[in-house]
Amino acid sequence: MTTRYSFLFTLMVIACLTALAQTTMCTTRQGDTTIITIEQPLRYLLLPIEEAAGEARVLLDTQQKDDTWMDIRLARKKTDYYVPFALGKERSVTIRVLGLPHDALTLKDGQLALTDHWNPINTDYYRPVYHHTPSYGWMNDANGMVYKDGEYHLYYQYNPYGSIWGNMHWGHAVSKDLCHWEELPTAICRDTLGHIFSGSSVVDKNNTAGYGPNAIIALYTSASSRNGQVQCMAYSTDNGRTFTKYEGNPVLRPFDGLRDFRDPKVFWYEPKACWFMIVSADKEIRFYTSTNLKNWKYLSSFGKGYGAQPCQYECPDFVELAVKGQPDIKKYVMLMNVNPGGPFGGSATEYFVGDFDGTNFHVTDDPHVAKWLDYGKDHYATVCFSNTGERVIALPWMSNWQYANITPTRQHRGANGLPRELSLYLKDRHYYVSADVAPEIRLLRKECHTLPDAVIAGESRYTDATADYQGSFELEADITPHKNKVAGLELYNDLGERCLIYLDLKAGQAVMDRTESGITEFGHRAGIHPAELITDKDGKQRPKHLDYDIKYINEFAMTTWAPLRLCEGKTFHLDIFVDKCSVELFIDHGRIAMTNLIFPTQPYRHVRLYTSDHDEAQFKNIRIYHLSL
Ligand code: FRU
Numbered sequence: 162m163t164t165r166y167s168f169l170f171t172l173m174v175i176a177c178l179t180a181l182a183q184t185t186m187c188t189t190r191q192g193d194t195t196i197i198t199i200e201q202p203l204r205y206l207l208l209p210i211e212e213a214a215g216e217a218r219v220l221l222d223t224q225q226k227d228d229t230w231m232d233i234r235l236a237r238k239k240t241d242y243y244v245p246f247a248l249g250k251e252r253s254v255t256i257r258v259l260g261l262p263h264d265a266l267t268l269k270d271g272q273l274a275l276t277d278h279w280n281p282i283n284t285d286y287y288r289p290v291y292h293h294t295p296s297y298g299w300m301n302d303a304n305g306m307v308y309k310d311g312e313y314h315l316y317y318q319y320n321p322y323g324s325i326w327g328n329m330h331w332g333h334a335v336s337k338d339l340c341h342w343e344e345l346p347t348a349i350c351r352d353t354l355g356h357i358f359s360g361s362s363v364v365d366k367n368n369t370a371g372y373g374p375n376a377i378i379a380l381y382t383s384a385s386s387r388n389g390q391v392q393c394m395a396y397s398t399d400n401g402r403t404f405t406k407y408e409g410n411p412v413l414r415p416f417d418g419l420r421d422f423r424d425p426k427v428f429w430y431e432p433k434a435c436w437f438m439i440v441s442a443d444k445e446i447r448f449y450t451s452t453n454l455k456n457w458k459y460l461s462s463f464g465k466g467y468g469a470q471p472c473q474y475e476c477p478d479f480v481e482l483a484v485k486g487q488p489d490i491k492k493y494v495m496l497m498n499v500n501p502g503g504p505f506g507g508s509a510t511e512y513f514v515g516d517f518d519g520t521n522f523h524v525t526d527d528p529h530v531a532k533w534l535d536y537g538k539d540h541y542a543t544v545c546f547s548n549t550g551e552r553v554i555a556l557p558w559m560s561n562w563q564y565a566n567i568t569p570t571r572q573h574r575g576a577n578g579l580p581r582e583l584s585l586y587l588k589d590r591h592y593y594v595s596a597d598v599a600p601e602i603r604l605l606r607k608e609c610h611t612l613p614d615a616v617i618a619g620e621s622r623y624t625d626a627t628a629d630y631q632g633s634f635e636l637e638a639d640i641t642p643h644k645n646k647v648a649g650l651e652l653y654n655d656l657g658e659r660c661l662i663y664l665d666l667k668a669g670q671a672v673m674d675r676t677e678s679g680i681t682e683f684g685h686r687a688g689i690h691p692a693e694l695i696t697d698k699d700g701k702q703r704p705k706h707l708d709y710d711i712k713y714i715n716e717f718a719m720t721t722w723a724p725l726r727l728c729e730g731k732t733f734h735l736d737i738f739v740d741k742c743s744v745e746l747f748i749d750h751g752r753i754a755m756t757n758l759i760f761p762t763q764p765y766r767h768v769r770l771y772t773s774d775h776d777e778a779q780f781k782n783i784r785i786y787h788l789s790l
Pocket of ligand 1: 358
């Protein structure tokens with residue numbers, strides 16, 4: 162260290178010690194409650210977290226009726242990581258802790274620390290390079306996304322107090338280009354009405370709600386066991402940075418006392434010059450209208466018994482899409498996220514195409530046939546940005562509720578998929594949605610490595626083809642398989658961990674196989690394989706055979722596939738994005754999208770191109786780009 166730096170370092174240490182010297186922290190117990198009082202606090206108390214521990218309840222006690230308890234897995238035996246607990250600006254603060262045994266590690270000397278600077282250092286090997294993640298804590302659904310004044314606002318379901326679902330807040334990040342995300346302070350915090358569940362935001366251009374033209378208005382679900390699920394509103398007059406909750410909340414309750422009533426999506430419907438809201442109401446979607454975003458009137462319901470059954474709908478969205486290249490042909494599309502009910506178990510996004518008459522949505526195809534927006538296992542809660550004009554940009558959360566809470570990361574858990582541009586295409590007289598990666602993502606392309614065009618019969622290995630890219634790259638290729646045969650590629654590392662992506666023309670499938678992709682054990686659970694289940698008359702699932710065996714199945718180590726008939730021609734364009742712990746495949750510009758998590762213990766650095774049975778297939782235009790911010 163140079164003399165100058167060592168001098169600065171000494172000054173910093175003295176400053177910290179001085180601050181600490183003025184601060185006192187004292188812990189006492191009253192019955193079941195631990196009371197921590199801090200005089201002259203710094204900004205944060207660092208809480209040690211043990212993921213396997215039961216939840217304790219923690220309250221920053223300001224003696225106000227809005228004081229909200231948080232559920233936090235405070236360390237009892239060991240510390241997995243720390244989270245910051247904000248202390249406010251008072252000179253003296255009291256924190257109450259309930260449900261923590263007196264001998265818990267958290268309460269031992271030196272376990273609780275104070276700091277002014279919470280700066281999480283990335284300790285997660287699997288943190289993506291170019292996908293959005295929070296810097297720490299748990300994230301599920303991207304929600305409330307809105308574009309305004311050159312910024313894309315991404316709000317998301319966020320637990321700042323641990324890397325497991327709980328304490329739902331709306332986290333916040335902004336981007337000017339959908340690639341580089343800046344993390345901002347939490348936008349909407351859990352409160353006494355409950356968790357802040359998913360919802361949506363709009364720009365109120367005409368000041369219909371009375372908070373000024375162009376205020377951002379957020380509608381979200383407040384959820385608690387006491388109040389159930391009700392819809393609430395909050396407004397922001399500082400470009401989405403901070404929100405004030407509407408004093409008249411909730412603005413909408415279920416008329417029939419339904420327990421699952423959530424995830425409001427609001428949009429302006431010009432033909433009627435009013436706001437519409439769709440809400441998922443267990444197994445159907447309900448439409449409501451309003452002129453001021455506060456008073457809502459029930460209009461109609463949609464979707465009971467449709468698509469994949471049995472299912473529960475969550476996070477619906479309703480968008481008007483044009484046929485690619487034919488902007489005058491438009492249809493309405495209802496995106497519904499279902500959990501369970503996905504084609505490979507657990508969570509997935511299905512959609513319906515049809516016409517909207519201002520009251521009812523009519524599906525133009527057979528509504529009992531599910532169409533999937535993505536054929537992977539880790540694509541959920543997908544909704545679109547509002548206020549993006551003719552463009553429709555969707556963003557999926559990249560996980561599956563079957564194992565989302567136990568994937569092998571620590572400091573953060575949860576990432577969003579790449580933003581996708583939605584459009585329609587017509588195939589065999591049916592409309593489908595294509596979900597192609599947003600063109601902005603090309604901004605991330607750095608060095609490019611080209612593999613030679615080749616006719617391959619058997620296999621060709623390209624050792625170290627992606628070695629310099631450290632698990633963060635895009636691979637594009639045009640593949641023409643032999644009629645009725647298999648042609649594909651394998652991404653692999655020196656440990657034999659691999660992900661296979663292939664086109665099986667005999668089966669008519671595009672396949673991604675992650676059975677040997679790396680860490681997969683966390684996907685094990687006792688259960689019945691989905692193929693062993695049937696659905697009875699009441700829509701309940703039960704085993705086909707009475708003498709079924711409960712066996713261990715792995716929900717993660719599996720193969721996902723999409724029907725190739727959705728594509729055209731005999732040459733397929735593949736665009737594959739790998740980012741530390743995910744693979745996203747787009748075929749023929751989004752006609753097929755497939756998103757899967759992977760946890761290789763070393764980055765995949767080699768590529769193998771192969772065909773089945775020594776049949777010839779043509780591989781052309783193979784480019785591998787290093788992607789970085
Ligand atoms: C979907 C979901 C939503 C709910 C949110 C809670 O993943 O279950 O229905 O609002 O997550 O975090």
